[in-house]
Amino acid sequence: MAAKPSIPKGTRDFSPVEMAKRNYIFNTIRDVYHLYGFQQIETPSMEMLSTLMGKYGDEGDKLLFKIQNSGDYFSGITDEELLSRNAAKLASKFCEKGLRYDLTVPFARYVVMHRDEITFPFKRYQIQPVWRADRPQKGRYREFYQCDADVVGSDSLLNEVELMQIVDTVFSRFNIRVCIKINNRKILSGIAEIIGESDKIVDITVAIDKLDKIGLDNVNAELKEKGISDEAIAKLQPIILLCGTNAEKLATLKNVLSASEVGLKGVEESEFILNTLETMGLKNEIELDLTLARGLNYYTGAIFEVKALDVQIGSITGGGRYDNLTGVFGMAGVSGVGISFGADRIFDVLNQLELYPKEAVNGTELLFINFGEKEAAYSMGILAKVRAANIRAEIFPDAAKMKKQMSYANAKNIPFVAIVGENEMNEGKVMLKNMETGEQNLVSADELIAIVKK
Template identity: 60%
Template sequence: MQKPTIPKGMRDFGPVEMARRNYIFDTIREVYALFGYRQIETPTMEQLSTLMGKYGEEGDRLLFKVLNSGDALRDFSDEELLERNATRFANKACEKGLRYDLTVPFARYVVMHRSELTLPFRRYQIQPVWRADRPQKGRYREFYQCDADVIGSTSLLNEVELLQIIDEVYRRLGLRVRILLNNRKILGGIAEVIGAEDRLIDITTAIDKLDKIGEEKVFDELRSKAFTEQELERLRPLLALSGSNREKLQQLSSLLAQSEQGQKGIEELLFILDHTDHLDFTAELAIDLSLARGLSYYTGAILEVKALDAAMGSISGGGRYDDLTGIFGLGGLSGVGISFGADRIYDVLLELGLFPEDAETGTQVLFANFGQEDALYLMPIIARLRRAGVRCELYPEPTKIKKQMSYADSLHIPYVVLVGEEERLSGRFTLKDMRLGEQKTLSEEELLEYIYH
């Protein structure tokens, strides 16, 4: 019989992994709630018409398309099937797809539920997304995103607050990070001054890879897309800014003197810097012009977060989008959002040993089972402890005590309680502290106090 497997880029999660993952999700959820964000969920599958064309050409290729139920071939002619054209086949045989991110489904949600929403609307969403990508370290085909968006407000104070959320989440997780900032208006200004306004996507797609492949390979990619040497020479100084954040923006202001949209982007970044200067940030903020965020719907500030102590790609990202809902017929709604990559955060925390010990603790107390009479005596006591918030369990069979102790040991249960006839008569418990190797005799009240000391 063939051994079962799972698709590449997807994973099972055991109890310890789930405990750690919930530590991340709970931390993010608590911080979102502190800032007034409310939770929604959208379905796993969306209409392909909702998803296609929203993520650029590369994003469209990475969408998981779902074959229509029933006879998916009924509308195909023999000629079409013999043509073996995968793209045309998918377009005709698939009406639905797995969501690629949470932002486009959110825009669809806003359009469908506009009459029920009070603007500005602050939502957060923690759900899995799917991408038909090549699996590698830190890149999975199924992974969770933890998004927060404000829609219906153009105020840059929203960007400042989202940066505070990022800073607070990583402060709580104990992770040192750098937040990279840029603005799509600046990137538009760069395209304008080098004379390639109509090729902004080509420029942003290439320079987004600057830190991965280096400047010359970025230029080689642009040459392959018919950029002239003159255009590349105009681009070179724009990618070589140095100094502090404000010094970079000052140099940029001179280089983009002829671009109105470029100057607007610089003003927006200065507003964000002016306001974050007054906040007690733990994270480092850095202006980075190579940051382009491949997704085509960003229009203003864009950001990405990198861990300082681990070799990992972006662990959070986001930006401003001025008219995302316009793609669904509802114009004039500006939004800004961020997303935490929970799976990458997990890998970084694991690598750096930053998960707290109690994040992995399941059962706190195991009650040993010596027989039916003892079990009957213990059940109401265990029920009272559970009501008091103690995670406890009774070993189901009255088997050898060595086996029960081994069970507790393998599951890292810190306390084992032994209750035999003597304990029943005295109303006390023998507690074994598995971590210290100590044994104590305690009352029920003392047991509670000992566990929470």
């Protein structure tokens, strides 16, 4: 007996209804991106590992899916190397390519390769899948879509302001209540400086970024494990747990970071973004959160994360400024800032809260019943008019039993059925049935269009 087929853990199939929901998400985000002047690009699913490695920190590098070279990948490898069973070293010999981990690093590579064709500042968006060799769990997948928007070639903080407006607009359209969290890597660098641990900034940010997930005690244990002194950890506590309004937090930080030039610069940037957004009338809450670190090494300025307020799930959007990203590809001095909507988590949130509008998930609006050759030919003429009126319609392809055709309409949640027999053809009309109410009316093609469109 053939083995039952399966798919890899952390991946999913999507039914037609689920795809309708996903397209609603993608289209909503795409429409808002267009409102703000962003243009779409695409990049390959796989990149050279030399492009991807070293851009996400050690933890990120471990989560890269590597693609085995085709052909004789044993050539050039000694027996000694094979017998060493050193997985990382062998992978570097076996694999030249990998599946992209996110859309930002491939975008930086794209900018460098196409610099002569691009007009700066360049506002691009990208909606494509990414892959991570992560341990699958609720809300975390190995294959998932990101919906990124980035601006490169501009240092202006107005870009950060507009990206937060985009976030607010998108989630308002979805009717999802969110808290937009903001921080700045310069503030975190300033904190590391004043506690005397500047060289441990990456270890500090990676640890405190986990505060929500593992709690304060475990964060402190991880900091100690990384060689950060007890004195420095003690100094860090009141800063991590800082509370109050955004204005109160900024005022405290100005005082705490008074001896750190880089820290004060981060406070100044955050203050500009928050004060400007306050005049914009955002529908969602925005909060300065010093525990937000965004564990990726390439962020250098403002960082963002979005949490859904009515569902227990990880962040559903994130991003930040990355002044040095294109520099690693030989193009220095190009600043960038971007956000990424986690479409798969948004899909789960909309499902849990049942927030999909009815029209977003409905497919076919009208089905013509097929009674035979003559009736089908008559129906096809009306069907052409119906589709020209932008109504999603179909005809059952076979002259099957009425019960089978009506079951098909019910299974697909088709709201209207058109029945055409000899009487209807003689009168040049159609019997239109409302599947929800059961009401039937003999109507002309124009009347049918008006009823279905209504």
